[in-house]
Amino acid sequence: MAESRRRKKVKLGFPPPRFCFDPSSFDKRAFPLMLAAAYSAESKNPSKYSLLKSFIRDHLALFTDPARSPLSHTVLLPCSLLSLLPLFLTSSCSGLAAITAELIGAASLYSLDANFTIVSDEAIVNGLITALVSRIRRVAVAACNTLLDLSVSSIGREKLREFSVIEKLLSLLCQVNESSISYPSLIHREKTVELVLDAALILINTSDEGCFGTMPDELSKKVLPLLKKLWKNSSNLELRRRFDLAAAVFRLSMDHALDVAWEADELSAVIFGDKKSSFQNFMANYWEVSPLLMKGTWSKLGGKNSMFNSLSDCFGNMTDANVLSSLVGKLVSCPPITSDELDIFAFIKEANHLLGSQICYGQDIRVLKTSKIASDSTQEIVGEEVHFFDHTMGSELVDELCVRKLEEALRDGYTIALRGMEFRNNVIAAISEGMSNLFGQPSAGANIYLTPPGSQGLTKHYDDHCVFVWQIFGQKQWRIFPRAEAFLPRLYEPLLAEKSLRQDEAGCMDVLMREGDILYIPRGYPHEAHTIFNMDESCEDSPSRFSMHLTLGIEVEPPFEWEGFTHIALHCWNQKKKPGSAYPIDGEAVKLRCVLVNMLHVAVRSIADKHSVLKRACLVAALPHSSNIKLNHNAHSLAFNLRSSFDYLIKIINDFSQFSETFARIVTTVLENNEDYLLWMRWLRHLPQEEDWKIDYNNPLELFKDLVLSNRIGIEELSLEFSQVKSDFCESVVFEDACDEFMVLLEKYRKTRKQYMKGMLSLHT
Numbered sequence: 108m109a110e111s112r113r114r115k116k117v118k119l120g121f122p123p124p125r126f127c128f129d130p131s132s133f134d135k136r137a138f139p140l141m142l143a144a145a146y147s148a149e150s151k152n153p154s155k156y157s158l159l160k161s162f163i164r165d166h167l168a169l170f171t172d173p174a175r176s177p178l179s180h181t182v183l184l185p186c187s188l189l190s191l192l193p194l195f196l197t198s199s200c201s202g203l204a205a206i207t208a209e210l211i212g213a214a215s216l217y218s219l220d221a222n223f224t225i226v227s228d229e230a231i232v233n234g235l236i237t238a239l240v241s242r243i244r245r246v247a248v249a250a251c252n253t254l255l256d257l258s259v260s261s262i263g264r265e266k267l268r269e270f271s272v273i274e275k276l277l278s279l280l281c282q283v284n285e286s287s288i289s290y291p292s293l294i295h296r297e298k299t300v301e302l303v304l305d306a307a308l309i310l311i312n313t314s315d316e317g318c319f320g321t322m323p324d325e326l327s328k329k330v331l332p333l334l335k336k337l338w339k340n341s342s343n344l345e346l347r348r349r350f351d352l353a354a355a356v357f358r359l360s361m362d363h364a365l366d367v368a369w370e371a372d373e374l375s376a377v378i379f380g381d382k383k384s385s386f387q388n389f390m391a392n393y394w395e396v397s398p399l400l401m402k403g404t405w406s407k408l409g410g411k412n413s414m415f416n417s418l419s420d421c422f423g424n425m426t427d428a429n430v431l432s433s434l435v436g437k438l439v440s441c442p443p444i445t446s447d448e449l450d451i452f453a454f455i456k457e458a459n460h461l462l463g464s465q466i467c468y469g470q471d472i473r474v475l476k477t478s479k480i481a482s483d484s485t486q487e488i489v490g491e492e493v494h495f496f497d498h499t500m501g502s503e504l505v506d507e508l509c510v511r512k513l514e515e516a517l518r519d520g521y522t523i524a525l526r527g528m529e530f531r532n533n534v535i536a537a538i539s540e541g542m543s544n545l546f547g548q549p550s551a552g553a554n555i556y557l558t559p560p561g562s563q564g565l566t567k568h569y570d571d572h573c574v575f576v577w578q579i580f581g582q583k584q585w586r587i588f589p590r591a592e593a594f595l596p597r598l599y600e601p602l603l604a605e606k607s608l609r610q611d612e613a614g615c616m617d618v619l620m621r622e623g624d625i626l627y628i629p630r631g632y633p634h635e636a637h638t639i640f641n642m643d644e645s646c647e648d649s650p651s652r653f654s655m656h657l658t659l660g661i662e663v664e665p666p667f668e669w670e671g672f673t674h675i676a677l678h679c680w681n682q683k684k685k686p687g688s689a690y691p692i693d694g695e696a697v698k699l700r701c702v703l704v705n706m707l708h709v710a711v712r713s714i715a716d717k718h719s720v721l722k723r724a725c726l727v728a729a730l731p732h733s734s735n736i737k738l739n740h741n742a743h744s745l746a747f748n749l750r751s752s753f754d755y756l757i758k759i760i761n762d763f764s765q766f767s768e769t770f771a772r773i774v775t776t777v778l779e780n781n782e783d784y785l786l787w788m789r790w791l792r793h794l795p796q797e798e799d800w801k802i803d804y805n806n807p808l809e810l811f812k813d814l815v816l817s818n819r820i821g822i823e824e825l826s827l828e829f830s831q832v833k834s835d836f837c838e839s840v841v842f843e844d845a846c847d848e849f850m851v852l853l854e855k856y857r858k859t860r861k862q863y864m865k866g867m868l869s870l871h872t
């Protein structure tokens with residue numbers, strides 16, 4: 108009898124029989140049993156869970172051991188099974204919920220088709236989100252891992268974003284951070300929180316532009332401070348997660364409004380005066396023509412909220428020993444963005460491992476002074492820049508030891524120059540944006556210079572952009588040298604050496620700048636500045652104090668010069684010129700037309716090299732529009748409004764563009780395989796093109812190679828065709844069409860610059 112009981116007890120301990128998966132009979136046999144077991148277990152018979160777990164475990168093996176199952180995902184994941192998975196994920200049985208999540212994760216890795224099938228089922232995705240908040244660690248971890256598995260494919264990530272999984276993950280993180288009551292089990296489970304964070308970061312950092320527009324503002328305001336806090340306290344995290352956090356902060360911030368904003372007309376009133384004619388007078392008589400000192404701007408807008416008070420308040424008391432720590436200690440590197448990059452996500456992908464990294468010498472900061480030495484050849488006293496740090500120091504400039512070294516450098520007469528301040532300070536960012544709008548340009552760069560008494564930072568030099576110098580603290584003595592009348596350096600072109608800047612000092616402009624003064628220096632004007640040593644330090648306005656000034660550079664990008672505007676006009680004209688009797692629709696004719704239009708682009712470029720009028724900034728987008736712009740040509744000043752200015756430029760192109768010179772330049776470029784010469788054309792790829800008339804501006808050299816090397820058309824015939832295209836363009840180009848396209852392109856440039864600015868500001872604030 109006892110032996111019989113023992114045998115019976117052993118028999119009861121056997122595991123339930125395993126399922127043999129038969130695709131043809133699943134819907135008829137397995138599905139009803141599983142459904143009945145599920146509802147029976149949830150209501151009154153929890154022992155039925157073992158039956159369900161056994162089935163899920165066996166099914167999981169089919170995915171994890173491919174040798175056991177060469178079946179397609181449609182066979183392994185019948186619709187009836189998919190319909191049960193949300194129920195199992197939210198089951199009160201933690202073992203069933205966890206193993207179901209593991210099954211879903213394994214299935215999503217089985218094939219791309221399986222991944223797509225699962226992630227397209229919103230009920231399953233919502234079930235996983237519910238499992239994330241489980242009080243049972245195994246369930247929460249399994250759900251997190253499954254979301255990560257679903258994220259391995261681009262379609263998986265897209266679908267998860269479509270179901271607002273980013274928002275749900277971020278909401279969970281915020282709730283965990285704010286409440287110890289709602290999710291007490293997650294508070295002390297760092298591993299689970301890290302997995303939730305990883306899943307959110309993957310979805311955020313692989314998102315495109317449309318993803319962030321649907322995120323509620325309230326959630327964004329909550330999650331950004333949390334992610335910033337996690338990032339700034341992430342020294343113990345692995346390097347990859349630190350960069351991922353920085354990239355997520357950047358992405359979530361880049362479409363937010365600036366914390367501070369000033370309109371262009373407010374800036375105009377501060378700098379030039381309240382009268383509208385003041386700005387127009389500046390544009391007519393000084394812009395890109397002559398330096399100008401504007402004194403006492405601090406008093407033009409009084410009160411605690413004035414622009415200049417806000418600016419000076421950014422840096423506190425200059426006598427504070429912690430001024431360097433406040434300036435340098437909180438900075439991160441601002442990786443450079445290509446001038447013609449209009450896809451912020453392409454930039455982020457390329458610079459992802461650099462976002463949030465420590466500042467780099469030469470790129471973000473320079474510490475230098477000018478030493479006067481005697482030239483070996485002429486025995487003249489010339490300036491030589493000396494750097495305190497070695498250029499190879501890289502990112503070693505953020506620790507406390509470095510701050511002490513910077514203090515030592517200041518005592519030794521070195522200037523500290525911080526670049527990209529519009530990306531690091533909200534007040535400067537607002538001024539920068541207002542300045543770019545005022546002058547109709549994509550952006551305005553900002554640098555800070557801190558110079559000790561009796562010292563000179565940069566040696567004598569000129570800039571390839573116009574500069575507004577804002578004296579914030581102390582005083583500085585400036586000397587501005589005359590320039591050749593037609594000298595307007597372009598952005599990114601090599602600058603001349605100091606020996607090329609030696610000129611007769613007759614006609615120099617000497618300026619002593621005091622706090623609140625603004626000095627305008629057009630591009631191409633050589634200049635230098637130094638603080639004055641004065642023994643009388645008892646005077647409050649003593650020039651022996653440290654000097655801090657802000658420079659705002661109005662950089663005229665190539666598309667927004669008058670030359671660029673002319674290229675846009677030519678492009679618009681070519682796109683609008685439909686095929687007709689003069690240009691039959693056949694491949695060779697279209698190809699020839701593309702070649703001729705490209706040749707005219709090259710001719711315009713060559714003319715701009717000789718006629719500085721084409722290098723002037725185009726002010727179509729300036730606020731307000733200036734109707735009295737001076738264009739200097741052949742030593743004569745002529746006043747033109749925007750339309751007549753353009754007509755004048757078209758006349759120059761018609762008169763001076765020569766086929767022989769243009770063709771010779773192209774032949775030389777092709778024979779030398781000189782792709783660099785045509786790099787200036789790259790920005791034209793951002794203009795819209797019809798497919799039939801499409802030109803590859805990424806590689807225009809190939810088009811010219813075919814022209815030069817094929818010899819399919821004679822020189823005389825090509826010359827006649829070129830003259831005809833030039834004549835047609837000059838006679839029928841439409842100024843308004845070019846204006847419209849100019850504004851569209853400008854907004855594209857501005858959007859990318861603003862997104863970059865806001866992303867970087869978020870990493871600094």
